[in-house]
Amino acid sequence: MRSRKYLAGRKSKIGFRQSWKNLSREDRNDLLNFLKVLGIILAVIGSIYFVGINGLIYIGGFWNIFTGEKGPTLGDTTAPPPPTFAPLAPYTNTETISISGFAEPTTEIILFVNGTESTRTVAEAGGTFNFPSVVLNTEGRNAISATATDGAGNVSPKSAELIVTLDKTPPEIEILSPQNGQAFSGENNQIHVEGKTEPGITVRVNENQAAMLADGTFRSTVTAAAGEIKITIVATDKAGNEKKAELKVSYAP
Structure with missing residues (x-):
């Protein structure tokens, strides 16, 4: 019984070899190509069976990240999350700023700047992106947002708005006391400086920060030496705009 099976197997192998030899080169190539395609189809079916469609999508997305290539991902209908911005100063006095996220x-x-598309870029493999030269088209409040589009064409919701105020106007300074050219004398050599500017402004008097009240009033004290004293007042707003005022007084002990 065993000999019969062995002989049958031998005959089958011999028959296959003879059939293969009888094929032309073109027929052999066609048969090999068919077997390759059949192997690929079986591999795909096996992959779907073992890892599922979502697994194949995940593998495809990982390949895009690894190679840096951007292209459609089969079956991907999930929008990416909205971009997030890195912290940025809310006030500026320059029309061109840098934004990253x-x-x-x-x-x-x-x-998008104030609802209008401004520029585009592609996030790096680590997820960071940078816009080095974003133009603010409105003096005052500018609302900045962004969307992300993946390789399959899915668009994220808009990001949270980043508000940047463009302010190119220096603050005003009003000096209430002392008066320019005023003379002081006596044992008390403390000269009290008082003035008014816009609320939220930083004021320095002879490089020393002045005390600020909620209504914009500022106060400081200068210690006088005998002779002429120059008092320099610098007001700086949140955007970095500066306004300088100077006056001279004299002191005699």
Whole structure:
């Protein structure tokens, strides 16, 4: 019984070899290509069976991140999360600023300023993105937002707004006391300086920060030496704009 099975197997192998030899080179290539395609189909079916469609999508997304390539991902209908911005000063006196942040790696980031598209870039493999030269088109309040688009064309919701106020106007200074050219004398060599500016302003008197009241009133004291004293007052707003005022007084002990 065993000999019969062995002989049958031998005959089958011999028959296959003879059939293969009888095929032309073109027929052999066609058969090999068919077997390759069949192998790929079986591999895909096996992959779907073992890891599922979501697993294949995940693997495809990982490959895009690893290679840095951007292209459609089969079956991906999930929008990426909205981009997030790195902290930024809320006030500026320059029209061009730099904005950076984080998003899903390799997604295209579209930046909007006051609802209008401003510029685009692609997030790096680590998820960071940077816009080095963003133009603020409105003096005053500017609302900045962004979206992320992945390789499959899915668009994220808009990010939380980043508010940046463009202010190019220096603050005003009103000096209430002392008067320019005023003369002081006596044992008390403390000269009290008082004035008014806009609320929220930083004021320095001869490089010393003045005390500020909620209504913009500032107060400081200068210790006088005999002779002429120059008093320099510098007011700086949140955007970095400065206004300087100077006056001279004299003191005699």
